[in-house]
Amino acid sequence: MYNIAIAGATGAVGEELLRVIEEFDLPVKKLVPLASARSVGKEVEFKGETLKVKELTCEVFEEEEIDIAFFSAGGSVSAKFAPCAAKAGAVVIDNTSYFRMNPDVPLVVPEVNPEDIVLWKKTGIIANPNCSTIQMVISLAPLHKEFGIKRVDVATYQAVSGAGKKGMEELFEQMRAVFNFKLDKKVEEREVFQHQIALNVIPHIDKFMDNGFTKEEMKMVNETNKIMHSNIQVAPTCVRVPVLRSHSEAITIYCEKEVSVERAREVLANFEDVKVVDNPEKNEYPMPIIATDTDYVYVGRIRKDLYDPKVLHFFNVADQIRVGAATNAVRIAKKWIE
Numbered sequence: 001m002y003n004i005a006i007a008g009a010t011g012a013v014g015e016e017l018l019r020v021i022e023e024f025d026l027p028v029k030k031l032v033p034l035a036s037a038r039s040v041g042k043e044v045e046f047k048g049e050t051l052k053v054k055e056l057t058c059e060v061f062e063e064e065e066i067d068i069a070f071f072s073a074g075g076s077v078s079a080k081f082a083p084c085a086a087k088a089g090a091v092v093i094d095n096t097s098y099f100r101m102n103p104d105v106p107l108v109v110p111e112v113n114p115e116d117i118v119l120w121k122k123t124g125i126i127a128n129p130n131c132s133t134i135q136m137v138i139s140l141a142p143l144h145k146e147f148g149i150k151r152v153d154v155a156t157y158q159a160v161s162g163a164g165k166k167g168m169e170e171l172f173e174q175m176r177a178v179f180n181f182k183l184d185k186k187v188e189e190r191e192v193f194q195h196q197i198a199l200n201v202i203p204h205i206d207k208f209m210d211n212g213f214t215k216e217e218m219k220m221v222n223e224t225n226k227i228m229h230s231n232i233q234v235a236p237t238c239v240r241v242p243v244l245r246s247h248s249e250a251i252t253i254y255c256e257k258e259v260s261v262e263r264a265r266e267v268l269a270n271f272e273d274v275k276v277v278d279n280p281e282k283n284e285y286p287m288p289i290i291a292t293d294t295d296y297v298y299v300g301r302i303r304k305d306l307y308d309p310k311v312l313h314f315f316n317v318a319d320q321i322r323v324g325a326a327t328n329a330v331r332i333a334k335k336w337i338e
């Protein structure tokens with residue numbers, strides 16, 4: 001049995017972590033919800049009990065004898081407190097981007113590179129990848145093994161939950177305003193997204209880099225290859241859409257071998273935590289309303305390129321808060337415990 005802390009317990013991912021830890025039956029001796037001073041005293045529910053949030057400090061990990069510390073409170077919080085948690089003897093499972101590309105920190109998607117977890121001993125930290133990367137590599141891994149992927153073109157359709165609770169609230173506010181015909185006023189009040197998100201799509205997530213790609217897009221490029229131990233060329237366009245909490249991705253893979261739709265369906269269906277939903281005759285394909293609140297990556301619209309027999313197209317969808325964050329973190333913890 002383990003003492004488990006959640007830093008950022010009152011955020012969208014923190015709240016989901018509480019549910020997933022319970023559903024996945026992690027062996028919990030004690031659960032300690034942590035947050036910044038302004039959230040101290042707030043309450044969270046875990047296994048039918050109400051727990052009071054404590055202040056996140058460097059000392060709390062030693063005082064509470066924490067074995068596993070989940071962090072989902074932003075990069076600057078992880079930078080400050082994750083090393084203290086590791087020093088106090090906890091394994092840190094960090095959901096921010098702060099440590100992801102550190103060569104001494106494993107970046108893990110348990111379905112894809114579980115063998116990397118042992119590297120946690122170097123720093124005490126295991127990094128949880130970016131949500132759009134997690135769902136993409138889960139669908140790429142079996143196809144890479146089968147066909148040898150050389151290049152990936154991907155366009156994402158990312159839900160507002162990727163921007164946290166405030167992003168979700170901003171969409172709700174604007175949708176309410178749309179239905180009340182008061183859009184102008186509410187759009188002026190936006191805080192999270194660069195533009196109105198209701199009734200719109202925004203081809204811009206996180207900061208622009210010098211090369212014209214965004215930080216979100218470069219995460220997909222770099223994290224994919226770290227997780228897959230590969231040298232795949234990745235060309236992403238990341239787009240925010242007015243969907244609540246499931247990300248979708250339209251993907252094209254360029255392979256070494258000739259592809260086959262039947263074989264792609266087969267290897268995907270046999271891969272852990274993937275569900276193939278691909279029946280055009282019945283209008284069946286992955287959509288956010290299917291994936292939301294589940295722990296699967298749904299893959300469909302699988303088709304061979306019209307011109308090149310080594311090119312395959314498909315579409316995937318997964319719940320950003322679960323598969324893209326909380327569930328992956330808990331799956332890492334389960335593997336670490338094994």
Ligand code: HSE
Pocket residue numbers: 130131132158159161162163205216324325
């Ligand atoms: N960076 C992602 C997004 C969240 O903004 O959708 C992934 O954790």
